[in-house]
Amino acid sequence: MINFKKFTVIVSNTFSKKTRLDKVLSKLFSQYSRTCIKKWIVNFRVNVNGKIFDKPNMYVSYGDKIIVSIVNESNNFDSPQNISLCIVYEDKDILVIDKQTNLVVHPGAGNKCGTLLNALLYRNSSFMHIPRSGIVHRLDKNTTGLMIIGKNIISYNALIELMRSRKIIRQYETVVHGRMISGGTIIRPIARHPTRRTIMTVSTSGKKAITHYRVIKRFSYHTHLRVKLETGRTHQIRVHMLDIHYPLIGDPIYGKKYQSLKNISKETFKMVKEFPRQALHSSKLCLKHPITGVQMKWNSCLPNDMLHLLKQLNKNDIEQFNYNF
Incomplete structure (x- = not known):
C-alpha cells in the first residue's frame, strides 16, 4: 500500500491574479526540483479547490486552496531524530530557535540525516504535513543564530508572506x-x-x-x-x-x-x-x-x-x- 504525505497551502496575494501552477508550487516547495513538481502535477497529485489539476501551465489565483499528495517513501530524509535544539520561543503557531553550528537545515546530498528538519519531526510529527516542515528561511550549516519556523500551515503561509514583503x-x-x-x-x-x-x-x-x-x-x-x-x-x-x-x-x-x-x-x-x-x-x-x-x-x-x-x-x-x- 502506497502512503502519501498531504500538504495544504493557500495561494497568497504575493502572486498575480493568475499564475501558473508549476511556478506557484516551485515557490512554495523550493526544496523540490521543478522536474519533481512537474511529476506531481502530471501524475494527478495536485488538487486545487477540489479539482485535480494535471497540467503545469494551468492557472491558480490568490486564495486558491492547493492540496499536494506526495509519495511518503521510507528514508532518512523524513525520519525523526532526537537532536537537541535551543528553543528561544514557542507557542501554538511559531517556534524560534537559536541554531548551533554544524547543523544542516534541510536534508540533501551528503546530509541525509542529522538535520534541523529531522529534529523538528522528532519534536512533533505534524511538521511532516507542512511544506519544508515549517522552515521559512535557512541558515548555512555553520552559521549560528535565530531562525523562525511555522508550526501549522496558516502560520507558515503567513510567515512566507511576511518574508516576501520584507517585513521580517x-x-x-x-x-x-x-x-x-x-x-x-x-x-x-x-x-x-x-x-x-x-x-x-x-x-x-x-x-x-x-x-x-x-x-x-x-x-x-x-x-x-x-x-x-x-x-x-x-x-x-x-x-x-x-x-x-x-x-x-x-x-x-x-x-x-x-x-x-x-x-x-x-x-x-x-x-x-x-x-x-x-x-x-x-x-x-x-x-x-x-x-x-x-x-x-x-x-x-x-x-x-x-x-x-x-x-x-x-x-x-x-x-x-x-x-x-
Whole structure:
C-alpha cells in the first residue's frame, strides 16, 4: 500500500491574479526540483479547490486552496531524530530557535540525516504535513543564530508572506578581513556560479540582493560588523562581503588565504587563520506575529567562538599599541 504525505497551502496575494501552477508550487516547495513538481502535477497529485489539476501551465489565483499528495517513501530524509535544539520561543503557531553550528537545515546530498528538519519531526510529527516542515528561511550549516519556523500551515503561509514583503527584520553579526572605514549598502544581484554549481556569485543575470552593513568595531586588520538583510539570497552576506573585498573570517568557500601581517601576534594569526567556520551569527529577529499581529523581537548573544575571536583581536591591538607607544 502506497502512503502519501498531504500538504495544504493557500495561494497568497504575493502572486498575480493568475499564475501558473508549476511556478506557484516551485515557490512554495523550493526544496523540490521543478522536474519533481512537474511529476506531481502530471501524475494527478495536485488538487486545487477540489479539482485535480494535471497540467503545469494551468492557472491558480490568490486564495486558491492547493492540496499536494506526495509519495511518503521510507528514508532518512523524513525520519525523526532526537537532536537537541535551543528553543528561544514557542507557542501554538511559531517556534524560534537559536541554531548551533554544524547543523544542516534541510536534508540533501551528503546530509541525509542529522538535520534541523529531522529534529523538528522528532519534536512533533505534524511538521511532516507542512511544506519544508515549517522552515521559512535557512541558515548555512555553520552559521549560528535565530531562525523562525511555522508550526501549522496558516502560520507558515503567513510567515512566507511576511518574508516576501520584507517585513521580517533579520540582523546578523560578522567579523571580516580588512579594516573598514564606514558602513554602507551593497546592491548586487546574486546567481548560481556558472561552473561551480554549489556556490553563488555576483552576476548581472542573478536575482536582486540588498545587504546593509554597519561598523561595530574596527581592529588593525579586521572589522566587526552588524549586517541587515533586505533580501534573502543563498549565501548572500558571504558573497556580498567577498565582492567588496572584505570576506568573512573562517569562510571555507568565499574566504581567502590568510597571510601573516605586520604587528599581529602569533596567537592572533593562528586564531584567525584556523577559525573553524564562517564568523557569522543571526543575532536579531523582529516581526509581527503571523496570527496575533503582536510585534515581537528576539536577540541572540554571540556564541563563544566569535566572542573569543573578538577578544583576541582586541587583545592584539592593545598589546601592539603598548609596544609601539
